[in-house]
Amino acid sequence: MKIKEVIVVEGKDDTARIKSAVDADTIETNGSAIDEAVIEQIKHAQNKRGVIIFTDPDYPGERIRHIVTQHVPDCKHAFLPKEKARAKHDKEIGIEHASISDIQEALSAVYELVDIHEGEITKQDLIDYGLIGGSQSSKRRERLGVVLNIGKTNGKQLLKRLNMFHITSKQLDRVMNQIIQEERNE
Structure with missing residues (x-):
């Protein structure tokens, strides 16, 4: 499976796991203290190829998703439930622990954020x-x-x-x- 968009992930372990599941390029935020150079790189990727944010299903991952979305609002989003991102014998949670099929499934169900239309769901x-x-x-x-x-x-x-x-x-x-x-x- 080849992914056209650049995938924003948290670190090098996430990149390695994603590359074992799909043919894709990634940008690593290296945690939630995202510097301006990384934001500029994500903006450039969004303009050229599009971006998919695929962060861990935990508080730091959601924080990164929020920060990137604030600076680069038209990104697409992939989500992985916690139970599919949990290490087998550990409490650690991360994309790097997910199975190849779960990563492929999450990336095939990508959502694109659009403006909220009032009155749809209340x-x-x-x-x-x-x-x-x-x-x-x-x-x-x-x-x-x-x-x-x-x-x-x-x-x-x-x-x-x-x-x-x-x-x-x-x-x-x-x-x-x-x-x-x-x-x-x-």
Whole structure:
């Protein structure tokens, strides 16, 4: 699988793992203290080939994603759930621990951020589906993030991501009905 865009990752171990899964070029941020030279490199890559941000599913990875998105707003995003990025015998989490097939799957489900269109999905929709304000909200948001491939979020982030990725009310309804059915079968 050849990836046209340049993939932004955290470090050299992520680069090595991605290159074993796909034919792609990467830019390494070397942590969340991203310097201006790296931001300029990402901007240049975005202008020439496009960029996919593919960071670890943890706080530092989300922070890097946020910083890059602020400076280079039109990037695409790939997400990997924590359970697919966990080292087998360790608590470490990172892209470098993911299987080749999980990396390929995450990169084939890339999302492009677009402007939020008001009125698509509302906070009330999230309340109605028990995604915020309920005892199972965190668990449901985590499952929704896996099914939609949009990463783990808190309630506020979820509403923003659903709208940025143009997830429709119809799509949300279908996925939430699936999640609720799974819960009943547990």
